[in-house]
Amino acid sequence: MSSSEVHLRSTIGGVSVEGQLHTLSVWFILALRLMMGLAFLQAGLSKLLGGEFNAAGYLANQPASNGSPLADLFVAMSEMPLFMEFVNVAVPWGQLCIGLGLLVGCLTRLAAFWGAFMMVLFYFGNWDVAHGYINGDFAYMLVFLSVAAFGAGRILGLDATIEQYDVGGQPLVERYPWTRYLLG
Template sequence: MFIKWIRESQIAAGILTIIRLYVGYSWITAGYGKITEGFNAAGFLQGAVANASGDHPAVQAWWASFLEGIAIPNAGLFSFLVAWGELLVGIGLILGCLTTAAAFFGILMNFSFLFSGTVSTNAQMVLLTIFILIAGFNAGKFGLDRFVIPFVRKLTKGKFSPGESIVS
């Protein structure tokens, strides 16, 4: 019942717009700050790895292995991806353009930050983003998705119906 309401109700679309704008603003300001002030994730990544030891590690060993083996050697790339990813997720959510994709990449970053031992507002952002993801199209109804999604559906020429996998 709640799922149907959040995916179809005009009232839910209005509430989701407010949530979307708040989350989008949070992302866009974080990303803009990183881009304009310069951002280097190397120190953060090394700190996360350091928090993977001790009696009660804040970072799980499997995630620390990923950070040591992939993220730290490519800290420049990860710095770029985080800064621009945050900005683009924020723009997508504020404009309501490809809202579900923006929310997905935003929650992916939030989980990455949480896995790295940073709490801050990430848990709150995850919770709010879950509502956006569950709502799907309705979350961007009062945004550019109203125009973009029908266009995208037209491009695919009805080859896929909602809920159908695009992978065989």
């Protein structure tokens, strides 16, 4: 293995996979983080600045019209006023916060998790399998998961600094190992 490659190995459920990444991969991981950050920042800002955002019409109509297997769930959600008040705040502000977190590399794994969660909901809401089950929403979900898995917030991001913050003589992530699920 040359000095410009990194060896990876992982085992899940008794199945192991391994491979080598070239160190140039770090630039692509950074690019994925910044791309998704900008996309979500723009989506959140457009909803917040475009007038009053209301997801009820989308939830009540779009999934039912496209044959989504979760259409009944989406319709039920659209009929709960308290839930809709939450969604109408959570979607634009969530997109904005996810975008900002990814752009500056702060709480990157947390932001990527919620981004992936939103993309799963968009995948089922925008259901269209005419050209197969893989579409842009599904691909973006995988990008978010990749950003989290690779710890993209440590690449020119604030997470690298936050992880090393001194807490009682120890770096934050050593003192509180659970923070690794939020940072990185």
